[in-house]
Amino acid sequence: AQTVTQSQPEMSVQEAETVTLSCTYDTSESDYYLFWYKQPPSRQMILVIRQEAYKQQNATENRFSVNFQKAAKSFSLKISDSQLGDAAMYFCAYRSANSGDMRFGAGTRLTVKP
C-alpha cells in the first residue's frame, strides 16, 4: 500500500522568508499524482499545488513551488516570500491514477512569524 510521510510535524518561518516542507512517499505504481493541501484554522482544505508523476518539470503556482524527485520518491513544497496568511497545516497527498485511492501525510504545522 502507498504511504506518505511528512517528517516535520512543525515548521516556523519569518515573514518574507522562504521555507521548505518535506514529503516522501512509497509506491510501486508508475502513474500517480501528488498534491499539497493547506488547512488553515478554519479547517477548510485548499489545494495549493499538484504534480503529475509523468511530468519532469516541477510545478509552480505563484509563491509556491515543488521539488519533485521521482526516483527518490520525494515531493517537497517551497513557499517563497512567506506571508502571515500562509500559516496553516500543510498536507502532502498521493493519488493513484489506477485505483483513485488517496493517501495523506500526517501534516506539517507552519507558523509564520511577523
Add this chain to the structure above:
Amino acid sequence: DSGVTQTPKHLITATGQRVTLRCSPRSGDLSVYWYQQSLDQGLQFLIQYYNGEERAKGNILERFSAQQFPDLHSELNLSSLELGDSALYFCASSPWGGPSETQYFGPGTRLLVL
C-alpha cells in the same frame, strides 16, 4: 467558499447510534468524495462516487456506507457508532472524478460520539 455544502455542521450522538451526513457538490460537479479527519488516524480517504456509481474505495469501515443520488447529492451513513468515530468528516467534489482534478472541499461535519 468552495461551493460544496455539508449538513449538519456539528453532530453529537451516543455510542451505538446511527447518523447520516449530507453533502451537496459544487454546481456541475459529478464526483463526490468523503474523507475522515481524526486525531488518531489523521486524514483518510473513505470513498468516491461518480454520477451515482462507486468509483474508488479507501479505508471505509463496513459500519459506514455512502451513496450518491440522481440529483448528485451524497450521504454518508455511519452506524453502530463508537467513540473512535468522533472526527471531522469532509465531503469534496470535482467535475469528472479524474485523479488529477482539483477537489473542492466542503467545510466539514464535526461528529462527536459520547
